[in-house]
Amino acid sequence: MKRLILPAILLLFLVLEGTATDFLPKEWLLSDYYIIPHWVFVFLVYIAIFYDFDYTYYCVLYGILFGFLFDLLYTDILGVYMFTYGITAYIVHGLKKLLHANMFVAILMSVVGVAMADALIFFLYSSVQGFVMTWETYALMSLIPTLLANLVFTLVLYPFVPSLLYKWSEEQLASQKAV
Template sequence: MSRVYIPLILFVLLILEGVSIRFLPPQIAAGDLLFIPHWILLFLILVCIFYDKPRTYHAVIYALIFGFLIDMIYTGLLGAYMFTYGFAMYLTHILKRAFHGNFYVSLLLAAIGTALSDIVIYVIYSVIGFTDLYWTEYASVRLLPTIIINLIFLVIIYPMFVKRFIRWRDEQDWSS
């Protein structure tokens, strides 16, 4: 069943990312800070840590597919999210070998993945002229609030999905 549930959850997160800012209180949403939801990335980090086995790359494949969908739906540049999400998942897949999967490792890898993805997207957008923020302004106005809001989201979804991922991984027939 996990082969059905994971893409469905990712699809729901894809839709919710577009309206997530409306869930914030008006005082926060109307401020100067930019909050960019990377919910798909965070969910895939949990998939990578708790569902993927050492020789499977489900999270990387889903990152490429849903990164491309984000590019098609929400941005004007195809490939930016697809590349960064795929790269972040591959890096997470490599780093998870060095750590035991638990809450603190998930927070660490989520912070690294979110920061890496957002910085790479910022660099891509700066090079082609989609943004004109200076690095210091970007770091204080967008990067730090984005990391904080996404880590809060991870704390919320962590207890809902980790045991399911472990159960799905153990039930999965990897030979097919």
């Protein structure tokens, strides 16, 4: 039963991402700024830092799975979010090995990961669909507001998530040693 907790949380964030913009003020929605919630990815970063060991890659597996579900539910092109979340989670998992897991690293990795994922998504969509938005316009109108919004989400999650993920990770290690 405990194995279903992480996918259930990710599924909840996936559903809430689709309705997140409904709670923004109308003035923000009518402006030229684009705020894209990457709540699933922020939680994947937390999984990479506080749940995965050096030899486990649950963040990558969940990134591919829930990226595919995101593509299936919210986008026109299958595989963009699946590829982006999977590869970016893998990079974050690799960077985790270089840094000590604490609050500042978690926030930094979340911001860097969201920036990489969002920029890669923009690049892939602009390559496939031929967007007319320039890189400068994208950075000012979409990337910066997206980073700020996801930073707020990262800060809201931090007091609750790391201790739970660390505890679940230790329980998983203990159950693997018992087998």
